[in-house]
Amino acid sequence: MPTPTPDAPVTRPAGPVTLQQVAERAGVSSATASRALHGSSGTRIVGEELRRRVQDAARELRYVSNAPAQALARSTTSVVGVVVHDVADPYFAAIAAGAMGVAREHGLLVMLAATFRDPELELDYLARLRAQRARAVVLAGSGFADREFTRRLAAEVDAYRADGGHVVSVGSHGIACDTVRPANRAGAALAVRHLYDLGHRRFGLVSGPRALTTVRDRLDGARRQLRALGLPLPPGRVVDGGFTRDAARTAARTLLTREPELTALVVLNDVMAAGVLAALRDDLGLRVPDDVSVIGFDDLPFAADLNPPLTTVRLPLADIGAQAMQMILTGPTITPRTVDLNAELVTRTSTGPAAASPGDPSNPKR
Template identity: 65%
Template sequence: MVKARSRPGAAATTGAVTLSSVAERAGVSLATASRVLHGSGGRAVGDALRARVFAAAQQLGYVSNGPAQALARASSSVVGLVVHDVADPYFSAIAAGAMRVARAHDLMVMVAATFRDPELELEYLARLRAQRARAVLLAGSGFTDPGYTSRLAAQIEGFERQGGRVALVGQHGVPADAVLPGHREGAAEAARYLWELGHRRIAVVCGPRALETVAHRLDGIREALRGLGADLAERDVVEADFTRSGGRTATLELLRRNPGVTAILALNDLMAAGALAALREERRAVPAEVSVIGFDDLPQAADLHPALTTVRLPLEEIGERALRLILEEEPGYAPRAVPVPATLVMRASTGPAPR
């Protein structure tokens, strides 16, 4: 959904109340307002006029000096980063990229973790708005719930009206600048690769489908298989937590449901690590009996045993690009979308399907 947006002016961008808005509200000239508030030649201004200027400054929250001004200045040097889980290496890599850009702009980063609770995401966005964050990067996956999406859109609109900027990682179904990781295409490529290796009994272990990232990766696999004349049966998709432990549990369940599976697509590398652990427990050789592909290419993927074939996303670059969108470029009249392609990295956890 693309929607035109008004271009916020300079005053709105910093979120600061200007001297001229104080002068306007008090019904005095800019020079008078400045004399009263900045103390230059104050004697020339009568008490009644002085009171009007001070009252206007007070009402508008104008701060001319002292701790409050320091505070106001400091707050506009903050950018917010909302992630699902800071201990998840997917998000810490995105955060590292974003923090590098923030550092180059002399900004501090406020990080909020929602633990995949859509309500908390909305709450944090409101609080970052109250904090007058200059910009907010929503790095977590969106949710497939339309009610959430429309409330998110309203929050973003309010934040932008106030001069803030918002960028997203992934499609959230809302009009804001976004970096779009190639979830669909990457997952499709992984599925086609397994097919080329001769696998016909392919299954998926995935995180919660309410996460757009999961939904898009799953769509990619489904479409690729459909293109090859095959279907992904519902019983061959096992959903669990988007973690190592979720991957282990889902794989054990999958092997119970479908002992003949020869290839497993795990929808992130943490789940793939759990899948490898489960296959080890069940004494299934990887890749001789079962091939495994992950997603993300976390730093530890190459150290798994066997080294993990996975779909690589340049996570630090995604964090960098997303923050650059809102710190280094003027807002466009329509939201921008920057695609970041995924690439398949072939390692030792995949091989030809067993006879």
């Protein structure tokens, strides 16, 4: 059996890639390659190292196990894949709804897939949709700030496009494809400026997972605006709310216990903002906005129904999905296109003038 040479230049066959060629590239037998790629009902299990080696070889050679997928360039289906992080998250539900509305008008079927923020699943879904001859894929979840993952994603997208498919991303994924770009940085700057204009100078920030490019963009926008206003944001004033209500509630409780002088919290999505409001009101006994102002991000449908109603940065979520689907309908171009969508501040009653200083006797809560 030949030994694998993963660092050697990859020469791709002119015709459809066979399982045997994948096996030779990985340095395994055809049977092992088949078990690694397709699974087996028998007792012989392929180890994780071998499985990854075979999958890497298949990806490098652009092998797809479904033979009809080799004809993708000549005959596509009416299916469009929409890959999100979590179908239960209202942010992704709104984007998917916008995409589905346009798809319905043009006779396209949307296949929705959730990765649960697992980058490996995103790669797997993209390969499966290519094998199913899907006409296009919308990558609606945030990108991952990881060079190796980005390299692998770019290779998968290149293979998909080489077979005649079309890929559109929402936000920056670090790959060359059509993109609908929400104003994450500008929106975060709007949030900071709004609170600053209300007199706030002591800011805290509830973030999400730093591995996500959406989080990095929003955090960067907030930091840049604070820096431009001459205000520091020490690391101790930034906590990870995990993009969930419960984690954000815990994070806010920890932050305000450690930094009781804070008067303003910028929260990087509305789901987390709901948890932050609960922590301030129910756990810490603080008044919003009298003691602490809170601003969210996205303007999800429930934001106006929170207690108090949430000031937030509105992104046109349904329009994001609709724009992505419109790009699919017009087809791919030689040079990738970018559509920028603006953010808008929606002012409600969770923000107000800065509270008195902690030592002010007129402010007993602080």
